Amino acid sequence: MTETQFKKIGIFKCGNIGTSPLLELLLDELADRKDIKIRTVTTGSKMALEDVEEALPKMLEFNPDLFVVISPNTALPGPAKARETFAASGKPGIVITDAPGKRVKADLEKQGLGYIIITGDPLIGARKEFLDPTEMAIFNSNVSKVLAATGVYRIVEQEIDGVIYAIEAGQPPTLPKRVIDITVIRDNSVFSNPYARAKAMAAYGLAEKVAEIDALACFVEKENEKYIPLVASAHEVAQAAARLAEEAREIEKCNDSVMRKPHGKSGKLKSKTKLMLQPVSEGEQTEAGSRGS
Amino acid sequence: MTETQFKKIGIFKCGNIGTSPLLELLLDELADRKDIKIRTVTTGSKMALEDVEEALPKMLEFNPDLFVVISPNTALPGPAKARETFAASGKPGIVITDAPGKRVKADLEKQGLGYIIITGDPLIGARKEFLDPTEMAIFNSNVSKVLAATGVYRIVEQEIDGVIYAIEAGQPPTLPKRVIDITVIRDNSVFSNPYARAKAMAAYGLAEKVAEIDALACFVEKENEKYIPLVASAHEVAQAAARLAEEAREIEKCNDSVMRKPHGKSGKLKSKTKLMLQPVSEGEQTEAGSRGS
Amino acid sequence: MTETQFKKIGIFKCGNIGTSPLLELLLDELADRKDIKIRTVTTGSKMALEDVEEALPKMLEFNPDLFVVISPNTALPGPAKARETFAASGKPGIVITDAPGKRVKADLEKQGLGYIIITGDPLIGARKEFLDPTEMAIFNSNVSKVLAATGVYRIVEQEIDGVIYAIEAGQPPTLPKRVIDITVIRDNSVFSNPYARAKAMAAYGLAEKVAEIDALACFVEKENEKYIPLVASAHEVAQAAARLAEEAREIEKCNDSVMRKPHGKSGKLKSKTKLMLQPVSEGEQTEAGSRGS
Amino acid sequence: MTETQFKKIGIFKCGNIGTSPLLELLLDELADRKDIKIRTVTTGSKMALEDVEEALPKMLEFNPDLFVVISPNTALPGPAKARETFAASGKPGIVITDAPGKRVKADLEKQGLGYIIITGDPLIGARKEFLDPTEMAIFNSNVSKVLAATGVYRIVEQEIDGVIYAIEAGQPPTLPKRVIDITVIRDNSVFSNPYARAKAMAAYGLAEKVAEIDALACFVEKENEKYIPLVASAHEVAQAAARLAEEAREIEKCNDSVMRKPHGKSGKLKSKTKLMLQPVSEGEQTEAGSRGS
Amino acid sequence: MTETQFKKIGIFKCGNIGTSPLLELLLDELADRKDIKIRTVTTGSKMALEDVEEALPKMLEFNPDLFVVISPNTALPGPAKARETFAASGKPGIVITDAPGKRVKADLEKQGLGYIIITGDPLIGARKEFLDPTEMAIFNSNVSKVLAATGVYRIVEQEIDGVIYAIEAGQPPTLPKRVIDITVIRDNSVFSNPYARAKAMAAYGLAEKVAEIDALACFVEKENEKYIPLVASAHEVAQAAARLAEEAREIEKCNDSVMRKPHGKSGKLKSKTKLMLQPVSEGEQTEAGSRGS
């Protein structure tokens, strides 16, 4: 594949959710994928309209084949501007956002954008008495572990991959329209042991609870005596969620049944479970009639 | 402070180390800082010269007041190009990188760039039999927890803040020249309990060990029978490191002595330890003669 | 105090919630209280109208000075019958129930009954593919630990005690009207360390999440492929909640600040924190001007 | 089966042991058993002769087909009165009690009562400097987890079920005569993994140790300096026992081999191990020649 | 102090208990004590009369100033021979042994030997289906942690030190006559936090339980179906004991109150608690009127 055959993925991040920091890495974890290049432009934790308006042109100038925009609450003016811009670009676009995104599903449909709404990608406890850079990073670490180990990151990555494969094949892509709640974790299980799956679902349920408590703390309670204990408890829930997610994976390790799906150099997924074996391309498996665990 | 008074921080990421994903968020964790705006441009996990060369112009077009470039092994052609470009820009620049960066300290000095070399920001176990998007994300989650809880992220953020404050004051900034090893964790402790500090240092030591084992697995061993167990064990060490880092923080929680240093709206750090109290600006504390723990 | 001076507490249990099994023991944990006698009549796990109607007369024949009825969903015919009967008895009555009880608060007020509605006393995962006697008992063990360590049992016991003290003093009792949600755990903290409190609140939040998942599993999903993973995950959340609750208490142990409030022989509460010291009567403390932790 | 065909089980509780709080629930965990109704009368934590004498008539008036009396030390006057009364009732009776019950086995035999003596249902640390309602509840939570997960509750429930089935069949029941010690846990294992069984046995051994330490603290040591540390250590052992019991079950989860034996609506036990499969009636299994794990 | 002023301690080990492997190291942990030299002669795991008889002369030829003999069950012929020999040597002698030693206390007194009988130094699960070198070492590791962290090793070492100091001072030593049971752990606490002490006592209680279960497994049960689960469960108890002991110490770390008593070069103990401070000689402390924690 020559240089010109690379498809370019443009990722625009404004503000931050738990799926944001590692998003581009999920698509090319070994940095050796020959079919795509990724360019990301970010406005940091801020997501005001003015930030987005300044940064968007750079994203457009990269001239990507696919736009992905990820932000908290996609209904806010900044993220809305990004959606509008990408919807108007003539290129396919995908919106990734957290639970409040459910309220603008109709808008997203109308804009012709794909979307992945992750109900378990929780609001952070953004109160100045509690959140400093260290606390913020630890929270993101815990959320990341939950979203990775429960399979959410895999769903996100495979949905984007699906669109990429269609673009590469010159076909009109089917854009994702998904709300990832606990039943999606259940039905897209990456676990062979049912208790590992149950623990992962539990971890995801906890992440939803984090969002609920933090929303109370950040948007309802006004006195610091009231909201400090709430944000602190929400982050404790996040830590408990990360441990449960880890427990789920430990069970799979114990059974040597951790499913791994690395990207091959062609961009297609390979698959394996037993640690000491080689991953095989998913096509090969199907041809051979074998089934992944 | 009016809009025009904002200083703009340009962060350029090519490839990924454990400090990369959350870097811009560390500088403005509450998204309400009135003195800076952050723009990030990223080439994803890839860091080849061609990737860097395509993306760099966008970074420059943002016209930042301060450049930060973060990458693995800064001696490689891609990161080297970024360094060269920023060194030539006339604006201050800071390089953040991992242990191999120690080998080009002289170059960095010559280029007039500041640098923060983090020996405990470990190489990932990048072997296709092991690393898929999920494993990559879990590894980053563990490394992030170690770097956050041991105080490394705080050092990084404060070094960058120091440069920002100088720029805001119209003074020539003193750029950081730091190699963060276990003795730096010891001497810049964020812990009031000495065993919490010891656990944090231990966690950091483990992160260094991860790098050592992964280097053996990725660069020395050639047979999969040999390197798969090594990358798997390195990631187990990363998980153990994250737990130790968490234990360290739990001790501080138990003593209600977690030090928190959120950014105030002015960009200056506030500080607090007891959870239910308000953070105070560090200047206030000094004036009042009180000392943080 | 002579035998005739004993007040008699009649507890009627139909069906089971996490507060049921130990309820009478909470009021006289050392079995040496000289002011009350407790008689309990129970219909086991069943709570149909016919069960309640057969058992209620025995409760009435004990001729208690105070009735307490505890059950799941107090709106169901069985518990409703018990409420009606006790409301008509001319003796004070208290209803203890779980979250669905919020829907009949108006009825409860009208009946003149006190009530304690515990939103974190969760529905069990009552699906025959999952729940056997062992699973049921383990779930109750976990819920019990959460409700004990977070202070819910203490609130329940002190509310009943308050009514008993009024009856003993010949005064009209003020019956409790409480909905115990996460903010009540926050505001009635039994913890001296704020992170212990946060962990306890987190544990309680998890218990609420158990109820939410189990309601989905027991009342919404119809296929076993769908509901089995849900009940299993709900019970994993319960286990995680118990661990968090235990962690909260361990912090207090570590600080030798576990608050203990045993009943004295007179029925009044004593109080202490340091393990090796004696409990003192709460009145004494006030007289001496000392403050509990 | 019509209403009149229900057999009625009368459970009389005086004082409390770890098997008491959930006893009636063990027999009908899904509340849908069509062959029995359960009525319980309790005197709370007190078990003096006068309490028992007042409460016993209500139990008798329910006119049960089977009596179960559960209490600590069945040799004490209160429980002895209950035994005497039920022995004289002409209906079958079963005594459930703790280790001191071993001393009256001859009496129990003479009275024609069945018995289940549980050496690992330990004395609580009933010292007023230590035991308050919260501590009492946490202790019961820990003991419950041990007795559930090690299979003791299953033995108790199956022994009672056996008597019920005989009564339903119109046959003279064989009453249980069992002392449940560590070798019974070993020989009635509910675990498929031998280390899970070993951990469960260890947990049970710890529960016996709790009893030994608490007896020293409650009956031998007289000074609070001496007995407070002992009761505190006994409850630590109980907590360690609960964790070991949980570990045992986690191993079975990891192997998807948790044995579950829910009651069918007919009252007969069903059985299953793999979580996602249906329980089958034990008769079916036998007919099909299959063996439980 | 010149070479000739060194006192020589002769330690004779036959067979092994948990206190044996590290015994000589406890007396000179920094290897810089200027007042004693230690010579140990060992017959390995065997302790038959013939082994002891061959090895004893070498011990005598070292001509020690103090004999210490450590073995399981000191009543057996091998250890008895060692006791007899040292009692006849004219030099002071101390016997260290496990619980069966209680049966020969009268003999020990008659022989004029000091003794330390450690009831929580448990019999190992010496059954060939279970015990291999790895299992043996892990068991010893767990027992060692219990005996170290609960303070047993400190008692042993201080008792021997006391005799050494007397010999050095030219005074007739008072030989120890101690049975170390759970009440000794309680009354010689090395913990400042009462829950840490309770956990340590609990750990020691568990170690006693190990002995009880292993005695049943090794001396009573004859069929491997019976004894294998017992030895396996005993070693699980040992592991749980080690964790509890570790938990106890972690509490002290959390409070920066770990008591440390290193030997000074003179052989006298120094003492400290806060980690970052210097140890001071115990005499100095007394002179200064300060009290150790």
Added chain:
Amino acid sequence: MTETQFKKIGIFKCGNIGTSPLLELLLDELADRKDIKIRTVTTGSKMALEDVEEALPKMLEFNPDLFVVISPNTALPGPAKARETFAASGKPGIVITDAPGKRVKADLEKQGLGYIIITGDPLIGARKEFLDPTEMAIFNSNVSKVLAATGVYRIVEQEIDGVIYAIEAGQPPTLPKRVIDITVIRDNSVFSNPYARAKAMAAYGLAEKVAEIDALACFVEKENEKYIPLVASAHEVAQAAARLAEEAREIEKCNDSVMRKPHGKSGKLKSKTKLMLQPVSEGEQTEAGSRGS
């Protein structure tokens, strides 16, 4: 085999490493081996030339068929003297030592001694502000667990056994020449589950890190403010290593695949994995065509 056919193993210990305390027990864990007798002579924690010179004659007088000398840094004068003496004895000799031993491998070869150099048998944190008898014992407990569970002790024991078998067969023994680093743990795995192996390798890697940190603390840093945190962190790493080693073994327990290799009475190893089965002699296994896990 008659008494005279016993081979005698002479073990000389000067100073202490983590393999020292249990060394002789590893060779005869059940104390019933009929082919060897072990005699050990030790100079305690001290290892000066004068100590060794006084103690060596006793070792020689036992007239062993095989000498084993174990010490830290075998290049120091004391251990060097022992090596020289045993090399000159005409009997086979094996040196067991820690990482600094790598520097004298040429000498060892020249002396005709076998050697086992264990890079993960770490230097202790021998600073008087930190190390007291209790800390020393806990450290040894942790190191012991790592070396046992990762299989190091098994390698040591099998190497010595191999020499013994040759002597018994009247053949010239092949003396071991091994440096045990992380790749040896990998390639001599005692684990059937690859993640258990990875955790064990991780544990061993941590033990190597302990040595690195303690060397910095003991030999480089001169101020107590500098070295106390380092020794404390090294011992935290040791504790984390012990936990990882335990986790590795727990996985094998969970799969009932713990490999056990007890010594038979003949001195030959037997082997087994499933807990409830009998060990079989390794020869039998081969003859029967069965394969160990």
